[in-house]
Amino acid sequence: MDFELMLRIYPFFLKAAVVTIELSVLTTILGLVCGALGTAARLSRHWYLRAIGAAYVSVIRGTPALIQLFLLYFGGPQIGIQLDAFEAGVIGLGVNIGAYMTETMRGSIIAIDKGQTEAARTLGLSRFQAFRKVVLPQALRLMIRPLGVNINALIKGTALVAAISVVELTYTAQRYIGSTYKPFEMFLLSGLLYMVIIYVTGKGISYLDRKVRLT
Amino acid sequence: MGLDFTVVPAWIDTILLGVVWTIAITVAAAVLSFVGGILFAVIALYAPWLVRQPFRLFTWLFMGTPLLLQLFLIYFGLIQIGIDLPAFVAGVIGLGLHFAVYNSELIQTAIIAVDRGQMEAARTLGLSHSQALRKVVVPQAVRDVIPPIGNNMIALLKDSALVSVIGVTELTLSAQLAIGRTYRPFEFYLVAAVCYYIINLGMEAVLRRIERRIALSR
Numbered sequence: 001m002d003f004e005l006m007l008r009i010y011p012f013f014l015k016a017a018v019v020t021i022e023l024s025v026l027t028t029i030l031g032l033v034c035g036a037l038g039t040a041a042r043l044s045r046h047w048y049l050r051a052i053g054a055a056y057v058s059v060i061r062g063t064p065a066l067i068q069l070f071l072l073y074f075g076g077p078q079i080g081i082q083l084d085a086f087e088a089g090v091i092g093l094g095v096n097i098g099a100y101m102t103e104t105m106r107g108s109i110i111a112i113d114k115g116q117t118e119a120a121r122t123l124g125l126s127r128f129q130a131f132r133k134v135v136l137p138q139a140l141r142l143m144i145r146p147l148g149v150n151i152n153a154l155i156k157g158t159a160l161v162a163a164i165s166v167v168e169l170t171y172t173a174q175r176y177i178g179s180t181y182k183p184f185e186m187f188l189l190s191g192l193l194y195m196v197i198i199y200v201t202g203k204g205i206s207y208l209d210r211k212v213r214l215t
Numbered sequence: 216m217g218l219d220f221t222v223v224p225a226w227i228d229t230i231l232l233g234v235v236w237t238i239a240i241t242v243a244a245a246v247l248s249f250v251g252g253i254l255f256a257v258i259a260l261y262a263p264w265l266v267r268q269p270f271r272l273f274t275w276l277f278m279g280t281p282l283l284l285q286l287f288l289i290y291f292g293l294i295q296i297g298i299d300l301p302a303f304v305a306g307v308i309g310l311g312l313h314f315a316v317y318n319s320e321l322i323q324t325a326i327i328a329v330d331r332g333q334m335e336a337a338r339t340l341g342l343s344h345s346q347a348l349r350k351v352v353v354p355q356a357v358r359d360v361i362p363p364i365g366n367n368m369i370a371l372l373k374d375s376a377l378v379s380v381i382g383v384t385e386l387t388l389s390a391q392l393a394i395g396r397t398y399r400p401f402e403f404y405l406v407a408a409v410c411y412y413i414i415n416l417g418m419e420a421v422l423r424r425i426e427r428r429i430a431l432s433r
Contacts, residue, residue, distance in 0.1 A: 062415040063408040064376035067387060071408065074394070075401030078218060159281030163380055170284050183291040187284060195279040 006185050009176060016172035017193040023086075023158045023168060024197065027093045028151055034098020039105040053102065060099035066160050068092055073164045089161035097154045104150055108143035109135060141212045148205035155198055169193055220402050226393040230403075233389025234410050240306055240385055241372045241414075247311030248371065249364065252318025253353060259323055261348070277316040283377050285309055290381040306378035314371050321363050325356035361429055365422040372418060373411065386410055 041053030060068065072081070073088035083091065112135050120130035162171035173190040177183045258270050277285065286309040293300055300308075329352050337347035379387035390407040394400045 059412065062412045064373040064387070064411055066376040066379075067390075067404055067408045067411060070387075071401065071404040075404050078399075078401040156279075156281040159283040160377075162283060170281055170287075173284060174287055177287060177291050181291075181295060183288050183295055187280075187288040187292070190284060191276060191280040194281065194284070195276075198279050 002182055002185055005180060005182060006189055009180075010189060012176075013169065013172055013189045013193060016167060016169045016190070017197065019086075019166065019168040020155075020158055020194070021197060023089060023093070023161065023166070024151075024155045024201075026090045027097060027154055027158065030090060030094025031097035031101050031150070031154065032147075034095055035101030035105050038098060038102030039109065042102060042106050043109065057099045057102050060096055061103075065093065065096045065157060066163060068096055069160055069164060085161065085164045085166045088164060089158070089166050093154065093157060093160070097150060097157065100150050100153070101147060104146045105139075105143055108139040108146070111142055112138050144205065144209045144212060148202065148209070151201060151205070152198055155201065156194065218401060219399065222397045222399050223402055223406055226397070226403070229389050229393055230386070230406060230410065233384065233386035233407075234414065236303075236383065236385040236389075237372075237375055237387075237411075238414065240303065240310070240378060240383065241368075241375050243307045244310035244314065244375065245368045245371055247307060248314035248318050248367070251311060251315030252322050252364070253357065255315055255319035256322035256326060256356075257348065257353070259319060260326060274316050274319065277313060278320075282309070282313050282374055283380065285313055286377060286381055302378070302382040305381060306375075306383045309381075310371060310375060310378065313374075314367055317367050318360075318364050321360045321367075322353075322356055325360045326352060328359070329355050358429055358432070362422075362426050365426070368422070369415060369418055372415060376411070 038053050038056055041049045042057070044050055044053070069088065069092040072092045073083065073085060076083055076088065116134050116138070117130050120134040121127070125133065158168060159170035161168060162174060165171065169190045173186040176186045180186070255270075255274070258266065259274070262270065286306065289309045289312075290300075290302065290305040293305060333351055333355065334347050337351040338344070342350065375385060376387040379385060379391065382388070384392070386407050390403040393403045397403070
């Protein structure tokens with residue numbers, strides 16, 4: 001174990017960790033937006049919106065994220081989509097995790113008893129009001145934990161953008177493995193940083209979960 | 216540069232060979248992850264403290280880091296300590312270990328959930344502790360977690376694309392080889408995506424059949 005080497009190069013890994021965090025945050029935001037849209041589509045009254053939502057979830061979850069990323073980054077220019085690697089990473093990963101989040105959100109919403117909607121409708125609330133004021137607040141409480149699982153997977157998933165040369169943690173580890181021939185040290189450096197990011201995020205999600213349960 | 220799918224047929228053999236390798240690596244890694252998952256679960260629950268604690272550290276490390284990073288560690292790490300494995304074997308070990316850790320978590324919960332009475336009854340009938348585990352408790356636990364393990368195996372299929380990065384010529388790398396010659400990334404990645412989607416549908420159908428079988432055997 002070469003601790004001297006690890007001490008010398010850890011600043012590069014810290015810088016890379018910042019990129020991983022940026023990627024994770026932006027991807028989470030985009031994923032939540034895609035998830036909300038996907039859920040709205042899947043629960044829609046119109047069959048064509050439901051079909052679009054179902055196709056989105058099925059296609060994205062049925063193919064590897066790496067292929068989706070390559071298709072967007074390398075294939076995009078052929079159909080007029082020109083993105084730099086970081087943008088392609090955020091969009092590709094965000095749309096990908098959005099499909100998984102769609103299933104999480106939809107699951108939490110349909111888990112709320114139908115009687116709730118019926119009671120609200122009887123009390124004179126419109127379909128939309130009943131959803132927004134009665135069903136959604138209860139569903140939001142249910143979805144925080146499973147969304148946390150999605151986000152945990154997403155943070156590890158950001159490693160994929162190393163394959164399109166975004167200089168984040170995994171790419172940095174890979175580069176230093178190539179130049180130092182010390183794979184274990186590099187794995188440890190980047191692995192520990194990933195675990196710190198995941199640990200802190202997990203704590204944040206537990207905090208949020210506790211907080212909404214109290215209200 | 217627009218789209219031109221007429222270049223695809225010339226590469227169909229390469230792509231199909233890639234499909235075969237993707238299925239091969241998925242099946243091999245799935246078997247390893249299943250057997251490894253059972254083994255890891257038993258170690259995590261029943262091994263002596265001195266074995267269990269370092270083992271926990273190992274699982275924790277594997278669950279908290281990206282698969283891609285683990286593949287780099289295994290592929291280059293083994294070379295460093297003088298074991299020069301073919302990329303395919305390194306890929307199977309990497310994918311297999313990664314998912315074994317996840318399967319182990321599921322199996323552990325299931326083992327705990329198997330009624331204590333089962334173990335007691337087996338011991339009363341004269342089986343040793345390890346026999347009772349092997350023949351009574353573990354089989355029931357495994358049966359209970361086949362559906363979620365099936366979901367892990369579908370995730371494994373998709374993650375098998377990652378081994379292209381360490382040079383296994385499966386579907387993704389086959390597509391890349393074709394792209395290297397034709398400069399048609401969109402067409403070939405789309406073809407690869409369609410292939411993955413079809414394999415995925417096939418796998419889901421097989422898993423549903425297995426689940427029905429298990430439901431009947433209860």
